[in-house]
Amino acid sequence: MAKSMSTPLNKVARMLDLVPYLHAHQGIELSKLAHDFGITESEMTADLTTLWMCGLPKYTPLELIDLSFDSGYVTIRNAETLEHPRALNKDEAIALLLGLDLVRSALSNERTDLLAKIDALATRLRNLIGLQGQLTAEPAVDGSIRSTLSKAISSGSALDIEYHSLYADRITQRSILPIEWKNDSFHEYVFAYCDSAKAFRTFRLDRITHATPAAKKVAPAQFAGESDENLFTYTITIHNHLRAARELFELEGDDKDLHPGIEKTVTSYTGEWMRRMIFSAAASVELVSPARARGDIATAARGVLDLYE
Amino acid sequence: MSRKSERLVNLTIALLATKRFVTKSEIFRTVDGYEGSPETKERMFERDKDDLRNLGIEIEVGSFDPLFEDEAGYRIRPEGYALNLNDITGEELALLSLAAEAWRGAALDDAAQSALLRLSSIGVVSDIDSLPAMTPRLSSSHISFQTLTTAITSRIPVTFNYIAKELSTEIRVVDPYGIATRNGHWYLVGLDHKREGIRIFRFDRIDGDISKYAKGKAYEIPADFDLKSQLDGADSLSQSRIDIRKGKAHVLRQMATSIEDKGEWDQIAISYPDTERMIKLVLWHGNDVKVVSDDDLRNGVIASLKHLVALHG
Numbered sequence: 031m032a033k034s035m036s037t038p039l040n041k042v043a044r045m046l047d048l049v050p051y052l053h054a055h056q057g058i059e060l061s062k063l064a065h066d067f068g069i070t071e072s073e074m075t076a077d078l079t080t081l082w083m084c085g086l087p088k089y090t091p092l093e094l095i096d097l098s099f100d101s102g103y104v105t106i107r108n109a110e111t112l113e114h115p116r117a118l119n120k121d122e123a124i125a126l127l128l129g130l131d132l133v134r135s136a137l138s139n140e141r142t143d144l145l146a147k148i149d150a151l152a153t154r155l156r157n158l159i160g161l162q163g164q165l166t167a168e169p170a171v172d173g174s175i176r177s178t179l180s181k182a183i184s185s186g187s188a189l190d191i192e193y194h195s196l197y198a199d200r201i202t203q204r205s206i207l208p209i210e211w212k213n214d215s216f217h218e219y220v221f222a223y224c225d226s227a228k229a230f231r232t233f234r235l236d237r238i239t240h241a242t243p244a245a246k247k248v249a250p251a252q253f254a255g256e257s258d259e260n261l262f263t264y265t266i267t268i269h270n271h272l273r274a275a276r277e278l279f280e281l282e283g284d285d286k287d288l289h290p291g292i293e294k295t296v297t298s299y300t301g302e303w304m305r306r307m308i309f310s311a312a313a314s315v316e317l318v319s320p321a322r323a324r325g326d327i328a329t330a331a332r333g334v335l336d337l338y339e
Numbered sequence: 340m341s342r343k344s345e346r347l348v349n350l351t352i353a354l355l356a357t358k359r360f361v362t363k364s365e366i367f368r369t370v371d372g373y374e375g376s377p378e379t380k381e382r383m384f385e386r387d388k389d390d391l392r393n394l395g396i397e398i399e400v401g402s403f404d405p406l407f408e409d410e411a412g413y414r415i416r417p418e419g420y421a422l423n424l425n426d427i428t429g430e431e432l433a434l435l436s437l438a439a440e441a442w443r444g445a446a447l448d449d450a451a452q453s454a455l456l457r458l459s460s461i462g463v464v465s466d467i468d469s470l471p472a473m474t475p476r477l478s479s480s481h482i483s484f485q486t487l488t489t490a491i492t493s494r495i496p497v498t499f500n501y502i503a504k505e506l507s508t509e510i511r512v513v514d515p516y517g518i519a520t521r522n523g524h525w526y527l528v529g530l531d532h533k534r535e536g537i538r539i540f541r542f543d544r545i546d547g548d549i550s551k552y553a554k555g556k557a558y559e560i561p562a563d564f565d566l567k568s569q570l571d572g573a574d575s576l577s578q579s580r581i582d583i584r585k586g587k588a589h590v591l592r593q594m595a596t597s598i599e600d601k602g603e604w605d606q607i608a609i610s611y612p613d614t615e616r617m618i619k620l621v622l623w624h625g626n627d628v629k630v631v632s633d634d635d636l637r638n639g640v641i642a643s644l645k646h647l648v649a650l651h652g
Contacts, residue, residue, distance in 0.1 A: 038343045047457065050457075068452070081348070085352065087349075087371075112352060115421065116457060117419065118422060118457060119450075120493075121488060121489065128441075129435075132441045133437045147434060148434055154425075158424075160492075164560075165488070165517055199627065272504070274504070305625070310620070312622055313643050313646035330626070
């Protein structure tokens with residue numbers, strides 16, 4: 031529901047939605063009703079009081095909307111004119127269309143029955159709002175893995191996962207006890223106790239390629255701390271392709287004023303990761319120090335060039 | 340304040356309940372809340388009509404009697420007012436609920452939740468148990484998301500600052516054709532006015548707000564426009580063959596259209612729209628990957644490696 035509840039227009043919209051909702055949910059608890067509409071109970075009481083004064087012209091008791099909500103349960107009568115839910119506006123239809131896309135891709139291809147239903151629903155929604163342009167959404171993450179993880183978190187049970195570790199470019203098998211979801215503006219993560227590492231680790235959701243209930247029990251070791259790897263510090267110089275470097279090294283935020291030749295300090299848990307970062311910047315970023323890491327870059331690059339000799 | 344909301348609800352009921360057009364003077368006489376001088380009432384009514392229109396409620400204006408054209412009449416057609424999804428089943432309702440649920444905490448959450456309220460007012464019970472367990476989720480907290488979706492449905496050109504390759508910002512004016520997600524990023528595809536061609540913009544490279552550039556229905560979206568093929572770069576795909584070490588380069592392996600076993604190495608065939616990005620992806624994998632063909636990619640990788648040696652040697 032709209033978060034700004036104060037304008038009369040929002041109140042009107044809400045009251046018009048309230049009537050059909052009550053119609054479909056006769057005898058609903060006031061507290062649940064307020065919750066469903068995302069407002070407080072006293073705001074809801076104020077809405078219902080106003081609604082009580084509304085009705086067909088003439089405004090005799092016979093023509094007024096008849097509400098009863100004295101004992102904490104709300105029922106409605108005499109509101110036939112408004113009993114059908116209002117048409118969806120464009121934003122609402124678009125939200126559903128994009129959401130349907132996602133549901134579609136989370137389904138297995140064998141459910142042709144559901145896929146056909148989704149396509150028919152999408153066509154109906156498009157026609158409702160006369161949509162000409164195109165909108166599509168696809169998940170960054172396999173939906174079935176997410177629901178497996180959600181279930182494991184809520185039931186406190188362990189999982190065997192296949193994880194693609196990007197910096198080592200290795201797929202590893204691990205047993206984890208997922209604890210909670212985390213996310214930054216780009217990716218979703220699951221924070222978990224990793225039995226294989228005997229420590230708490232953060233896993234990027236889109237790198238988990240497979241997840242099944244664990245074959246054996248997993249319990250955090252007593253003194254398991256947060257990841258104990260050391261953080262290394264590097265100095266880099268960005269020569270050009272500033273936007274790419276900014277996104278690669280995650281220098282977003284206060285670094286809008288990057289300029290060619292600027293020096294930056296960046297950190298990494300492993301030298302391997304840093305080497306891959308520098309390599310994929312395609313020589314637009316130079317690793318300045320430490321000197322050994324710098325030398326390693328040159329050696330590694332020569333090593334790859336040898337493949338082409 | 341509640342007087343005004345009350346009047347608007349009463350006006351909606353009155354105009355919805357009538358089968359014929361109702362004149363203004365009838366409305367003033369019978370609908371509760373119109374008070375004051377004739378001019379005041381007149382002004383109130385004009386504002387009320389606008390307000391209802393802003394809520395998406397269309398008021399039809401017509402002649403009360405074709406023989407007397409002196410006074411206009413008003414009504415709201417129930418067909419336009421009410422949600423019309425025909426006979427929706429519990430299973431279909433469940434699919435739509437999941438679709439709305441995908442927006443929890445993201446850009447269109449409010450719209451999705453109010454859609455959900457309407458859907459659960461239809462009086463059909465959502466049959467969620469008939470669906471496989473899944474929790475799809477969308478993520479976009481970009482503030483201007485809604486400006487873009489509105490722009491697409493109403494065909495409104497938009498303008499924004501776009502962060503270019505060297506971090507300079509350029510003002511772009513675009514006719515939005517579509518939006519889509521790819522690999523966790525949102526993209527806008529549309530006709531760039533200055534460049535006179537279709538361009539793709541990544542949301543997180545848009546700096547600041549997106550604003551409307553002109554009024555609605557300012558352009559037509561070509562009938563043959565295909566969002567998917569635009570994003571896949573299907574018009575201009577390059578083909579390459581690449582050797583990758585066994586058990587390595589999983590990202591490239593996933594992109595492969597064919598894999599051939601060559602002992603210590605596998606040779607894969609891949610197609611991709613952007614050579615520059617492919618060079619970076621190959622470089623990322625260090626000595627686990629060797630480009631066999633085509634020359635653009637191979638030479639690009641070799642040049643970058645030589646440059647890397649020169650820079651760090």
